[in-house]
Amino acid sequence: IGQRGRGEIVVETFGKPAHSANPEKGVNAVYKMANVIQKIQQLVPPTHPVLGDGILVLTDIKSSPYPGASVVPDYCKATFDRRLLVGETREGVLAPIQALLDEMMKEDKELNAKVSYAVEKADCYTGNTIESERFFPGWLYDEEDEFVQAAYKGLKEAGIDSEITQYSFCTNGSHYAGEAGI
Incomplete structure (x- = not known):
């Protein structure tokens, strides 16, 4: 009768390149990201009585230049998977x-995130290119809804x-049920 949605959140830090023999001349974007990640881990996502926790977990991290042979990285990108609950907005x-980033940037003038x-x-097969944000809403129908009970009765x-239960993960139902109301 429902599922958590999914948001693919990107956090970026921007530094200043320098030769690794003189790191003090640069701003290491990875070190800045490490501090950001620690703070993000302290955020407590909301919870829902049926769908559970709105989990926020780091799934990927990349820096540039790559490979960073003797160069302080000037860019770092971390991707977080955030499980979305009913009614959450972009x-x-x-x-x-x-x-959190605004507060951290006030405290650290070298942080740019x-x-x-x-x-x-x-x-697409038509040759057109489509693009969209990776935000897929959570959704939930009432267990007593007529169509839910009809389907349940038919199975029995x-x-x-x-x-009658729900998924803890995200499917294309986020669009059909969560956005289109089907």
């Missing part, structure tokens, strides 16, 4: 991370022992 999910959603691009009548 802006609302990013707000705690943005507030931003947060956004990952954007996916795909080429067909001899299929089933239970």
